[in-house]
Amino acid sequence: MEERENYSSLQEFTEEPTPGGNRLILEHDDGSQGLKRGVECLRSQTSLLILIGFLASICANIVLTVLLISRPVQGAPLDSPSLGFKLNSMQRRYIQLCENYTALGQSCSKTVKQCSECPDGWRQVGDQCYHFSSNKLDWLKSRDSCAEMGSHLAILHTMEQHDELEKEARRVGGFDYHFWIGLSDIEKEGDWRWVDNTTLQHNYWDQLSSEPNNHQSGGAHGEDCATLDSHAKTWLSARNQHNKMEVEQLLSLSGPALAQAVSSLLETPGLYVFSDILELPNVREMENGPHAPMYQLLNLFAYGTYCDYKERAASLPELTPAQRNKLRHLSIISLASNLKCLPYSLLLQQLELKNVRELEDLLIDAVYCDIIQGKLDQRNQQVEVDCSVGRDLGPNELPNIVNTLQEWCTGCEAVLCGIEEQVSRANQYRESQLKVKVQVETEVSNLQKTLKASAASPSSGPAPAGAASNQDADQPAEPRDPASSQEPRQPGKKSSKVKGLRGSGKIWSKSN
Structure with missing residues (x-):
């Protein structure tokens, strides 16, 4: 239902x-x-x-x-291109505003603050802002100091970044300076990472010194931090507390610690003068103590060459790769002070290198380090040296330098005497020319007065030749009687058919 x-x-x-x-x-x-x-x-x-x-x-x-929470947001990378585009647009807009600001500032009577993309005390290098600190801190303190400034130690992923920063560091630091960069293997030996924990993809270590070598001079932990060498244009590994050894630090050391410090100084890039270190009281005490070999090695770096070391190698400490490289550079400086063209054969013999390739690598490194300036002549197998840095002067070299300077002074005096004689002759010639000029001007003035007087009184007598010339120039010539033209001319009178002053030639002949 x-x-x-x-x-x-x-x-x-x-x-x-x-x-x-x-x-x-x-x-x-x-x-x-x-x-x-x-x-x-x-x-x-x-x-x-x-x-x-x-x-x-x-x-x-x-x-x-x-x-x-456990995984990164997958959509974030999709927004990166748009964020990058916005950032570039803002940077271009800021640059345009800075240019307009600078243009307006030129019309102001007072000096305006310079517009820059970076804060005060920072330098723009490429598309980044860098701060070159003059504080001599260790790597860890430098890292923390950068973090307090809201930044980090420099990260160099590309060759372009390295080259740009190296050039700026060279300009700021000068001939020889070292700056910490954000690279270290403190966490794990051999695993070099940047401060943002990214791995090292491209490196610019100093190959000639076999960097990173983790040398024992770095202490118990070795050399775990990287520096940018503005002198060699490369990276060097260094211990965390690595900074330039000051004289005050050396004075406070003695015994094995002093010997270790001296050994480290012999490896310091850009240091080629050691006589001041030899004069320190505690260093001089090493000469007669258990560390006398290290003192002798320091003395060799100050005044000797690589050949001198090979002759005394049995009684001296063994050189590290960096010390060996520096001593060869010092030997090149000594050779360049006497010869401007250094044959490859001489350099191979003095530096005890195996082949030309090693020699050219050493010379190129010396040029990059500004130890010498010149060019390699591979065709003639020689290096042409224009100039080189200086070294310590040995006690026996001072008399020779004094004699050379005296000879140079004597030559300069002879040149000065010759210059003074030439100046005296030039002054005499100038005075004689001034006298001639005055005489000529006087005679021209007298002639002008005579002509004016003749033109003012035409009935006073026969007109001079100059006056007749002026009349001929101003008025057309009148027809003459043929009979009168056959009359003998009176001596001293000449017909004038040329414009100008007839007497001018006689005046100039008198002046001669």
């Missing part, structure tokens, strides 16, 4: 309590309440499903949150 359901009434949902509760009541047309129980069951299932869905959504949110 088919049933028809008629919804006779629908109770509205209100906040006021009712005996039957605030819920829908379906009434059958015959007064039956059969569907009421089904509706209540349906509502219970719906509430349960809603509760389960709510709990599931909470669990999903928790899982998603954990995943977002």
Whole structure:
């Protein structure tokens, strides 16, 4: 039997309590309440499903949150190009504003502050701002100091960055200076990483010194930090506390510590003068003590050559690679002071190198370090030296230098005497020319006066030749009688048909 359901009434949902509760009541047309129980069951299932869905959504949110925390956001790299484009646009806009600001500042009467992309005390190198600190701190303190400034030690990933920073460091630091860069293997020996924990992809270590060599002069932990050498244009490994040894530090050392410090000084790049160190009291005490070989080695670096070391190698400490390289450089300086063209054969013999390739590498390194200036002549197998840095002067070399300077002074005096004689002759010639000039001007003035007087009184007598010339120049010549033209001319009178002064030639002949 088919049933028809008629919804006779629908109770509205209100906040006021009712005996039957605030819920829908379906009434059958015959007064039956059969569907009421089904509706209540349906509502219970719906509430349960809603509760389960709510709990599931909470669990999903928790899982998603954990995943977002444990893994980087995948959408971030997609925004990097747009952020980079915005950054470049802002930089270009800032540069344009700086140019406009500078142009406006030129029209101001007072000096305006210079507009720069970098803060005060910073230098723009490429697309980065760098601060070259003059504070002599160790690597760890330098890293912390940069962090306090909201920055970090320099990170050089490309050759372009290295070249740009090296040139600026050379300009700031001068002939020889070392700057910490953000590279070290402090955490793990041999694993060189930048301060942002990125690995080393391209390096510019000093190959001639076999860097990074972790040399024992770095102490118990070796050499774990990198420096940018503005002199050699390369990277050098150094110990964390590496800084230039000051005289005060040497004076406070003695015994093995002093010997170790002297050994480190012999490796210091850019240091080629050692006589001042030899004169220190505690260093001189090493000469007669247990560390006399180190003192002799220091003396050899001051005045000797690589050949001298080979002759006395048995009684001297063994050279490290850096010391051997420096002593060869010092030997080149000594040879260049006497010869301007150094044959390869002589250099190979004096420096005891195996082949020309090693020699040329050494010479190129010397040129890059500004030890010598010149060029390699591979065709003629020689190096042409224009100039070189100086070395310590030995006691026996001073008399020769004094004699050379005296000869030079004598030559300079002879040149000065010759110059003074030439100046005297030039002054005499000038005076004679001035006298001639005055004489000529006087005669010209007298002649002008004579001509003016003749022109003022034409009936006073026969006109001089100069006056006749002026008349001929100003007036056309009158026809003459043929008979009169045949009359003999009076001596001293000449016909004039040339414009100008006839007497001028005689005046100049008198002046001669």
